[in-house]
Amino acid sequence: xxGPPASTPPPLxxxxxxxxxxxxxxxMLGGLGARIREVRxxxxxxxxxxxxxxxxxxxxxxxGIERERLADPLVELAAGGVPIFGSCAGLIMLDREHxxxxxxxxxxxxFGRQIRSFETDVELRGLQGGPIRGIFIRAPWxxxxxxxxxxxxxxxxxxxxxxxxxMLAVSFHTELGDDDRLHRWFLALVVGRTRHGQPESP
Numbered sequence: 001x002x003g004p005p006a007s008t009p010p011p012l013x014x015x016x017x018x019x020x021x022x023x024x025x026x027x028m029l030g031g032l033g034a035r036i037r038e039v040r041x042x043x044x045x046x047x048x049x050x051x052x053x054x055x056x057x058x059x060x061x062x063x064g065i066e067r068e069r070l071a072d073p074l075v076e077l078a079a080g081g082v083p084i085f086g087s088c089a090g091l092i093m094l095d096r097e098h099x100x101x102x103x104x105x106x107x108x109x110x111f112g113r114q115i116r117s118f119e120t121d122v123e124l125r126g127l128q129g130g131p132i133r134g135i136f137i138r139a140p141w142x143x144x145x146x147x148x149x150x151x152x153x154x155x156x157x158x159x160x161x162x163x164x165x166x167m168l169a170v171s172f173h174t175e176l177g178d179d180d181r182l183h184r185w186f187l188a189l190v191v192g193r194t195r196h197g198q199p200e201s202p
Contacts, residue, residue, distance in 0.1 A: 011049040011190045014039040018064035020056020020089060024175040028183045042073040048082060050190035055088030055137065055173055058108060062098060074099055083166040083193055085186045091169040092140050102164045103146030110141040110158065111171075122172065124153045124161055124182070132179055134160070134172030141171055166193060 010033050015022045017038035026036045029052070037044060039051065051074075053061075065071050078084055078101045086094045093099050095106040111118070117138065121131035134155070141158035145151065153161035153170075160171035166189060174182045 010035050011187060011194060012037060012047060013187075013190065014044060014048040014051045016051065016053045016061075016090075018056075018068070019060045020054045021173070021175070022052075022054045022056075024173075025052045025054050025087075025183075028175045028180050029187070032180060032183060032187055034187060039070075041068050042070055045070075045073050045077050048077065049194050050083045050085070050186065051077060052186075053084065053086040053090030053093050054175075055090060058089040058092040058098075061089055061093060065093075065099075071099060075101065078167065081166055081193060083168070083186065083189045086167075086169040087173055087175070088137065088139055088171060091142070091171055094167060094169050102162070102167045102169060103149050104142045104162060104164075104169070105144040106140040107143045108140050109138045110143070111136055111139045111156075120155060122153050122155060122160065126152065127181055127185060129181055132174055132181055133177050134170070134174060135176050136160075136172045139171045142169075 012035045013029050014037050015025050017040055030036050039045060092106045092108060094102045095104045117136060119133060119135050122134040123131050141160055142162055145162060149162050149164045151159045151162050162169050168186055
């Protein structure tokens, strides 16, 4: 990803910090030069250029979103074209049965419980530099998707990464490793939208 002009401030990325592995995303995005804001209440969404919904426990995350009355503000943020990246439980949060921001239905724990956690190389369509190492921890997969959804990767025949407009969702974690290409890709979407008012192609 090419850097922004010197006169342009780095993008401001919110990381939903109600529960789960938000700190690893913060470290990786901060290392790429983004400004970071932890999101816990609706006011934290103001002025964001992008948002990450991290992994965690989807039921607990749903309860936190309801408790803080974040659901409607998150839908409004997405409707405004702000790119959102969901990983693992974040993918579940984006699906039809939760926030409804992507035309997908996720199956929770589809690859099995904690004992079935695993790592594998994932061929992510459009991502330069070869396969990316995906860490699957009680991971979901995409059981159904609509025609507007572009499936970007599959594992064992099941979709594990997808994009719809400015929404990007993956079943796995890369922020727990040292390969930052997926986060660079997301920042490219953010910067492209900030500059041109529309998502940038990967």
